Every structure is written in C-alpha cells, then in structure tokens.
Amino acid sequence: MKRVAVILAILGRSALRGLQSAAVTAAIATATIAIALFLVGAFGLVVVNMEGLLDRFGRDLQITAYLEEGYDANALRGLAGRVATVEGVYSVEVIDKDAALERFRAMSGGAALLGGLDGNPLPASLEITLDDAHRTNEGLEILTSALDGLPGIDEIAHGQDWIEGYARAVALVRVSGYALGTVLSLATLLIVANTIRLGVYSRKDELGILALVGASRTFVRTPFLIEGTLQGAIGGLLALLLLLGAFQVAVPQLQYGLTFFLGSTEPRFFEAGEIVRLLLGGAGLGLGGSAAALIGWRS
Amino acid sequence: MRGAWESRDDCPVRMYRVSKSYIAGSAALRDVSLEIRKGEFVFLTGQSGAGKTTLLDLLFAAERPSEGQILMLGRNIARLRGSAIPALRRRVGVVFQDFKLLQGRSVEENVRITLDVVGTPRREARSRVFNMLRQVGLQHRRYHSPESLSGGEQQRVAIARALVGEPEILLADEPTGNLDPDLSIEIIELMLNAATRGTTVIVATHDHALLERYHRRTLRLEAGQLAEDEARASADL
Ligand SMILES: Nc1ncnc2c1ncn2[C@@H]1O[C@H](COP(=O)(O)OP(=O)(O)O)[C@@H](O)[C@H]1O
Ligand SMILES: [Mg+2]
Numbered sequence: 202m203k204r205v206a207v208i209l210a211i212l213g214r215s216a217l218r219g220l221q222s223a224a225v226t227a228a229i230a231t232a233t234i235a236i237a238l239f240l241v242g243a244f245g246l247v248v249v250n251m252e253g254l255l256d257r258f259g260r261d262l263q264i265t266a267y268l269e270e271g272y273d274a275n276a277l278r279g280l281a282g283r284v285a286t287v288e289g290v291y292s293v294e295v296i297d298k299d300a301a302l303e304r305f306r307a308m309s310g311g312a313a314l315l316g317g318l319d320g321n322p323l324p325a326s327l328e329i330t331l332d333d334a335h336r337t338n339e340g341l342e343i344l345t346s347a348l349d350g351l352p353g354i355d356e357i358a359h360g361q362d363w364i365e366g367y368a369r370a371v372a373l374v375r376v377s378g379y380a381l382g383t384v385l386s387l388a389t390l391l392i393v394a395n396t397i398r399l400g401v402y403s404r405k406d407e408l409g410i411l412a413l414v415g416a417s418r419t420f421v422r423t424p425f426l427i428e429g430t431l432q433g434a435i436g437g438l439l440a441l442l443l444l445l446g447a448f449q450v451a452v453p454q455l456q457y458g459l460t461f462f463l464g465s466t467e468p469r470f471f472e473a474g475e476i477v478r479l480l481l482g483g484a485g486l487g488l489g490g491s492a493a494a495l496i497g498w499r500s
Numbered sequence: 501m502r503g504a505w506e507s508r509d510d511c512p513v514r515m516y517r518v519s520k521s522y523i524a525g526s527a528a529l530r531d532v533s534l535e536i537r538k539g540e541f542v543f544l545t546g547q548s549g550a551g552k553t554t555l556l557d558l559l560f561a562a563e564r565p566s567e568g569q570i571l572m573l574g575r576n577i578a579r580l581r582g583s584a585i586p587a588l589r590r591r592v593g594v595v596f597q598d599f600k601l602l603q604g605r606s607v608e609e610n611v612r613i614t615l616d617v618v619g620t621p622r623r624e625a626r627s628r629v630f631n632m633l634r635q636v637g638l639q640h641r642r643y644h645s646p647e648s649l650s651g652g653e654q655q656r657v658a659i660a661r662a663l664v665g666e667p668e669i670l671l672a673d674e675p676t677g678n679l680d681p682d683l684s685i686e687i688i689e690l691m692l693n694a695a696t697r698g699t700t701v702i703v704a705t706h707d708h709a710l711l712e713r714y715h716r717r718t719l720r721l722e723a724g725q726l727a728e729d730e731a732r733a734s735a736d737l
Pocket of ligand 1: 522523527528546547548549550551552553554555
C-alpha cells in the first residue's frame with residue numbers, strides 16, 4: 202500500500218497547489234462556510250441550552266396546593282399526610298403562613314410591598330413533588346383531580362402550562378435552526394461547487410495533460426475533493442472559534458436575560474461530540490460541494 | 501494491472517481496415533491496415549494533412565476510429581471503455597507536435613508528471629527525471645519553466661516526459677520539427693536506443709533528411725491512405 206500513500210501525497214500536494222493558485226476564491230468560500238456554520242451553530246447553542254433547561258424543569262416539576270384560611274398546624278399535618286398517600290405523590294412539604302411570608306420577604310421588594318399591611322395575607326400551602334412515573338401530562342392531570350376532591354384545598358397551581366409553552370418555543374427555535382441550516386447548507390454547497398468549478402476551469406490545460414499521460418479519473422478528481430473538504434473543515438474550525446469567542450463575550454453581557462430564561466442553570470458551550478459534528482458538517486459540506494462540482498465533468 | 505494487458509502477441513500495434521472521418525464525407529484516414537513488431541522503429545511520413553497526427557491520435561485513444569479495429573498491446577481499443585483509457589496511456593509515451601507542456605511549472609515537474617500518475621515514490625521519481633533530463637541535455641534547465649525555454653528545448657522536455665516512464669510504445673509527432681540537425685540526430689538516437697531496449701517506436705516526420713539517414717521501415721500516408729509500407733535495408737532489420 203506504499204503506492205497508495207505516495208499517490209495520496211502527490212494528490213495532497215496538488216490540492217494545496219490548487220488552493221494556493223486560487224487563494225482569494227478559496228478564502229471567500231471558506232469564510233462563507235464559516236459564517237453559515239456560525240449561524241447554524243449559534244442556533245444550535247440556543248437549542249441545547251433551552252433543552253437543558255426543559256429537562257431541569259421536568260425534574261423540578263411540582264404542584265402547589267394553596268389551602269383555605271383557618272387551618273391550624275395540626276390540621277395541616279393531617280392534610281399533608283392524606284395527600285402523601287395519593288397515587289403518584291413522591292413527597293409533600295408543608296409551607297405554613299409564616300413560612301410563606303418569610304419566603305416572600307426574602308424576595309427582593311417583597312418586604313416593601315407588604316410594609317403597609319397588617320396581618321399575613323399569604324395562604325399556607327403544600328408543595329408536592331411527583332414520582333418519576335407521574336411526571337407526565339396525564340399523570341399530572343390525574344393527580345390534580347385527585348387532590349381537587351380533598352377538603353380544605355383552595356387552588357392547585359403547577360408550572361405545566363408554562364413548561365409546555367417553553368417546550369413549544371424550543372421546538373420552534375429548533376425547527377427554525379433546521380430550516381436555516383438547510384438553506385445555508387445549500388447556499389454553502391453552491392458556493393463551494395462554484396469555487397471548485399472555477400478551479401477546474403482554470404486548470405483545464407493541466408487536467409488535459411494529466412489525462413494524456415494516463416492519469417485515472419480518481420487521480421484527476423481527488424485533489425478537487427481534497428480542496429473542497431479542506432475548505433469546509435477550515436470553515437468549520439473558524440465557525441467554532443467564532444462561536445467560542447461570541448459565547449465568551451455574549452454570556453456575561455446577557456447575564457440577566459439569560460438568568461430569566463435559564464434560571465440558575467449555567468449556559469453551556471458545545472460538548473466534544475457536538476464540536477466534532479460541527480467540524481464534520483463543515484468538511485462534509487466542502488466534500489459535497491466539490492463532488493457536486495465534478496458531476497457531469499469528463500476529464 | 502499489467503497482467504490483464506499482457507499478451508503473447510509480438511506485434512503491440514495492429515490496425516485493421518481503419519478509417520477516420522472527422523466530418524461526414526471526408527476521411528482523414530482511409531482503410532489503413534498495418535502491424536508493427538515489438539521493439540521496431542518506424543517512420544510515419546507524408547505531406548502535411550496526410551493523416552499522420554490522426555493515426556497517432558487513434559493509437560492512444562485520443563480519437564476513436566470511424567471504422568476498423570485497432571489492437572494495442574493485445575487489446576482492442578476501437579471500442580475501449582473510457583475508464584480503461586488511462587491504463588493504456590500509462591504504457592504509451594506520446595510526444596505531441598505542440599508539446600503540451602504545463603506552463604508555470606518547472607521542467608522537472610513537467611517530466612515527473614508521467615511518474616506521478618503511476619505513483620512513483622518522490623525520491624525515485626526525482627532521480628529518474630534527472631537522468632532523463634541529462635539524456636536530453638536539459639539537466640541544467642530543470643528548475644526553469646517551459647516558457648523561458650527555446651522551442652527546441654521545449655521539444656526535448658516533451659520527449660523526456662514521454663520516455664521517462666519507459667513506455668512499451670512511443671508515439672512521437674514531428675519530434676525533431678524544432679531542432680537543428682545535430683540535435684535531431686541526438687534525439688533520434690535516444691529513441692533508437694529505446695527501441696533497442698524493446699520499446700516500439702513510431703515517429704511521424706516529413707523530414708526527408710532523417711528518412712535518408714536512417715534506413716528504417718517507413719509508412720507513407722497520402723491523403724489518409726497508406727501509400728507505401730517500405731521495410732528499408734538496415735543493419736538490424
Ligand atoms: N480534429 C479535427 N477535426 C476536423 N478535421 C481534422 C481534425 N484533425 C485533423 N483533421 C483533418 O484531417 C486531415 C489529416 O490531418 P492530420 O492528421 O493532422 O495530418 P498530418 O498530421 O499528417 O498533417 C486534415 O485534412 C485535417 O484537416
Ligand atoms: Mg500533424
């Protein structure tokens with residue numbers, strides 16, 4: 202297989218010569234790939250972070266049952282005990298009126314808001330977490346109706362609606378990302394294909410001579426495929442660096458907005474597997490573009 | 501690879517009733533039949549437009565015959581698949597009338613291209629190219645680009661490129677057209693040497709001085725027809 206290695210080296214040098222001889226076009230194509238992958242990658246980052254949050258929401262999903270006025274501590278504990286036996290309930294925590302007030306005070310502005318009031322307007326509540334099997338829409342509904350029937354429960358609140366809305370938003374972002382990715386990928390393919398076609402055209406004489414001295418189809422074509430793949434891979438690498446830079450700059454800037462969207466979750470960058478996919482995507486676009494450029498071309 | 505092409509045939513070039521028309525109604529070659537033995541050195545002559553280049557083009561599958569059969573190295577190339585053409589060309593060295601050198605690449609690179617396509621290791625390729633360039637007297641020009649060379653020098657680069665791969669068949673189209681008589685003789689000697697080593701050589705030329713000097717078999721074309729196939733008296737024929 203030494204011959205294969207020798208030929209690959211020859212073809213690699215030929216590809217580099219091709220890139221060199223059309224440095225400007227190659228640079229433009231590479232930059233375009235970088236921008237396209239940067240945009241797609243940015244969408245990807247938003248999606249992975251939103252999905253991470255969605256997961257955590259699911260895990261933290263809990264039901265709050267607000268209680269009617271006039272329960273004393275004993276009655277509260279009794280009610281909590283009954284709730285704990287309901288199918289699907291994992292744990293019950295009692296928040297009496299004082300604890301509720303304490304919590305409210307701890308939130309900024311809470312104290313000022315309550316300053317003028319006498320007495321405690323906040324209801325006591327039970328905070329109910331669900332076991333894994335019931336952390337679904339159906340499980341939640343069954344549980345809610347079961348709790349509704351219990352005496353003393355005034356109102357039941359859970360974050361489900363909000364989570365569903367958020368999930369829809371994530372899905373929307375993801376679909377937009379796919380759509381954008383598809384459009385940009387096609388544009389990128391066209392640009393690479395065009396660049397390679399120009400390269401083929403400007404090296405027509407050389408390719409003709411190669412054919413006359415017995416170069417195989419593969420020998421003539423492979424340098425162009427290498428060129429396209431290199432452009433794509435370098436474009437992917439640039440996109441990655443741009444994303445990393447943007448991530449470092451943007452995250453502190455958007456601190457408050459992100460806290461609102463992500464809660465206490467730290468925004469994360471791509472993991473190794475996702476990075477590899479981005480780079481492979483770039484290389485693949487380059488390879489695809491150059492392959493497209495060679496379709497129908499006879500040496 | 502080579503095995504598939506091997507043949508016991510002692511005539512690596514055979515044409516049987518070959519005609520070629522570029523334009524319907526006018527034939528550049530008409531009903532040409534011939535055989536050339538392994539290691540034979542043959543002149544192909546005739547006036548300009550007689551069909552010399554056309555005949556050579558058919559032999560390395562640059563053109564396809566309109567009629568007839570062509571056996572090259574035992575294989576019928578009249579109906580050769582496109583993907584089989586490179587394998588044929590790697591065994592046939594061609595010196596083009598217009599050289600077909602790569603401008604902007606060095607003389608060395610131009611010659612090495614023949615070795616590159618068969619995957620000759622770099623070091624070996626370099627030394628073979630160097631030796632070949634020395635034989636055509638251009639080793640001192642190896643880093644020059646063809647456009648800085650004279651016509652005769654470019655012609656010698658083209659010859660070096662055709663011979664460096666030690667082809668089984670050498671086709672040369674007016675290879676001395678741009679050379680002074682002294683150099684012409686040197687180049688012909690080079691090709692005669694190749695023939696002695698077993699390469700079958702066909703040299704298209706209209707230079708009568710060469711035909712007179714080397715009494716070799718001469719195929720003469722007239723308006724596309726083989727008017728004469730003369731095995732001239734010669735020491736080793
Ligand atoms: N590609 C071509 N298309 C059309 N006619 C051609 C082509 N090549 C050669 N011819 C014609 O074929 C005839 C033989 O040409 P050629 O083989 O070049 O002769 P020679 O090499 O002996 O001068 C000439 O009449 C020439 O005009
Ligand atoms: Mg001619």
